[in-house]
Amino acid sequence: SQQGEEDPQALSIQEGENATMNCSYKTSINNLQWYRQNSGRGLVHLILIRSNEREKHSGRLRVTLDTSKKSSSLLITASRAADTASYFCATDNDNQFYFGTGTSLTVIP
Amino acid sequence: NAGVMQNPRHLVRRRGQEARLRCSPMKGHSHVYWYRQLPEEGLKFMVYLQKENIIDESGMPKERFSAEFPKEGPSILRIQQVVRGDSAAYFCASSPAGANYGYTFGSGTRLTVV
Numbered sequence A: 001s002q003q004g005e006e007d008p009q010a011l012s013i014q015e016g017e018n019a020t021m022n023c024s025y026k027t028s029i030n031n032l033q034w035y036r037q038n039s040g041r042g043l044v045h046l047i048l049i050r051s052n053e054r055e056k057h058s059g060r061l062r063v064t065l066d067t068s069k070k071s072s073s074l075l076i077t078a079s080r081a082a083d084t085a086s087y088f089c090a091t092d093n094d095n096q097f098y099f100g101t102g103t104s105l106t107v108i109p
Numbered sequence B: 001n002a003g004v005m006q007n008p009r010h011l012v013r014r015r016g017q018e019a020r021l022r023c024s025p026m027k028g029h030s031h032v033y034w035y036r037q038l039p040e041e042g043l044k045f046m047v048y049l050q051k052e053n054i055i056d057e058s059g060m061p062k063e064r065f066s067a068e069f070p071k072e073g074p075s076i077l078r079i080q081q082v083v084r085g086d087s088a089a090y091f092c093a094s095s096p097a098g099a100n101y102g103y104t105f106g107s108g109t110r111l112t113v114v
Helices: none
Strands: A005-007 A010-014 A019-024 A031-037 A043-050 A055-058 A061-066 A071-076 A085-092 A097-099 A103-108 B005-007 B010-013 B019-024 B031-037 B043-050 B053-056 B065-068 B075-079 B088-095 B109-113
Touching: A005 A085, A010 A019, A019 A085, A019 A103, A031 A061, A031 A071, A043 A055, A043 A061, A043 A071, A043 B043, A071 A085, B005 B088, B010 B019, B019 B088, B019 B109, B031 B075, B043 B065, B043 B075, B075 B088
Parallel strands: A010 A103, B010 B109
Antiparallel strands: A005 A019, A019 A071, A031 A043, A031 A085, A055 A061, A061 A071, A085 A097, A085 A103, B005 B019, B019 B075, B031 B043, B031 B088, B043 B053, B065 B075, B088 B109
8 A cells, every 4th residue: 555654543632732643655755735634524634745845834733744754743732622633644746646544633621 | 445446547628628527435435525636735625425415515616516426326526617727636535424434535536627
């Protein structure tokens, strides 16, 4: 499989803690994207990081990309109950677009 | 298990023509979602269907776009009178019983309007 793979598959934390999710992939990429999916809803695009970027911030989100290790991480700081969702990484290398199977995050109030 | 199959993988249409994109969900999956990705942008939700029903089409343009998921056969996303702005990658995902059970995505159809 050339899909991105997230780990952990499931993560449960207390509100206020930080949550870190990792994504590994196998092919060369143009960019890597993170998405959130709330229960019963479609995917929501969170952030896109290009292959020549190493780190990107958006509000409480911080994404890193290590192309030498073919991995990315998503950090959510000061988590809130509303952050409870599934998080997916997706890689785009022109010819293929692959999603991982997701990390299910539960933030306990 | 063939996964979610989308065809064609690449589709070229002239302005004004119709584009038909097909999605065969995984075996046992009765929920289908369509997403569009414009160049250098993230995926955007278009429509959510179950067999013979449109559940949520809030992301689909009101004109020229339609989707169906018949009792038999694949889900079809139809774009009439295509324009250059319709050029994008269109992705389909399926799940067995709604989003809580996880998505499986297809590899997408890349539509180019010339």
